[in-house]
Amino acid sequence: MTAPACLAHPWRMHTYPSFDGTQIAYYDLGSGPIVLMLHGFSGNAEINWLQPGIAQKIAAAGYRVIAPDLRGHGASPFEAPPERWPADAVARDQIALLAHLGETPLATLGYSMGAISALRFHLLSRNTGRLILGGIGDAVADEWNAARNTAFRAAIEEAIEGKDTPAAKTIRARAKSTGGSLTGYLGALSARVYTPADLLATFDVPTLVVTGTDDLDNGSGPGLAAKIPGARYKALTGNHLTAVMDPALPEAILEDLAAAQRSSSAT
Incomplete structure (x- = not known):
């Protein structure tokens, strides 16, 4: 499978069959220890990781970047109604992806929805060397806090109904620019599961939380870090x-990956 015509980079996109047979697309850049990179809600791997040059910097530093378009987004369409989305579908897709590759990632990196999914991936698989979580805070440890999902869902439903509210216009434009679909976005929201604090307390891998100083969309970044040992x-x-455009983000990622390499060499 080749990348959609709207993409400006030369890397080839691959696909694999996930746990339920759904075809999921992913980019594969570079060589070396695997860094699994999960993009945010209503985005895709190209917009989140390739356009800002983050994936290329990581690959150039000696790592193999695996960056999927998450289910219902970009080149990984899934048009089932929300009630037919498997719970934790996005996290389970990553388990299937790593099984397909036959590899364990040195690190799993996510931003926003991708970071929420990274938490679920680690909870279900315990199969990553470390976590790098961008754009999320302690609100994702509150399994009863549905405010953000509710707002997204309202905007999507307005867009599906053809309304011209600002939120509806924004989400329609987002779907058009990323190759996603409104149905896919609704399903991704329906399958989202947060990871409460008692389960975060069981995590035993090095974890880095990074958020913008003005980003409280998902609660407090320092507050989330305090909940993970x-x-x-x-x-x-x-x-x-x-914040994803801040040059300090790839620098922080590369510093953390270098620490992972040193730790691996020491053992």
Whole structure:
């Protein structure tokens, strides 16, 4: 499978059959220890990781970047109605992806929905060397807090109904620019599961939390780091949407990966 015509980079996109047979697309860049990179809600791997050059910097540093378009997003369409989405589908897709590759990632990196999914992936598989969590805070440890999902769902439903509210216009434009679908976005929301604090307390891998200083969309970044044993927090500049463009983000990622390599060599 080749990348959609809207993509400007030369890397080839591959697909694999996930746990339920759904075809999921992913990019594979570089060589070396695997870094699994999960993008945010209504985005895709190209917009989140390739356009800002983050994936290329990681690959150039000697790592193999695996960056999927998450189910219902980009080149991984899934048009089932929300009630037919498997619970934890996105996290389970990553388990299937790593089984397909026959590899264990040195690190799993996610931003926003991708970071929420990274938590679920580790909870279900315990199959990553470390976690790098961007754009999420302690609200994702509250399994009863549905406010953000409710707001997204309302915007999507308005868009499906053809309404011209600002939120509906924004989500329609987002789907058009990323190759996603409104149905896919609704399903991804329906399958989302947060990881409460008592389960975060069982995590035993090095974890880095990074958020913009003006990003409180998912609660407090330092607050989330405090709930994960031994986790560290690093502040970026900007808000939820702009922090991913801060040059300090790839620098923090590469520093963390270098620490993982040193730790691996020491053992």
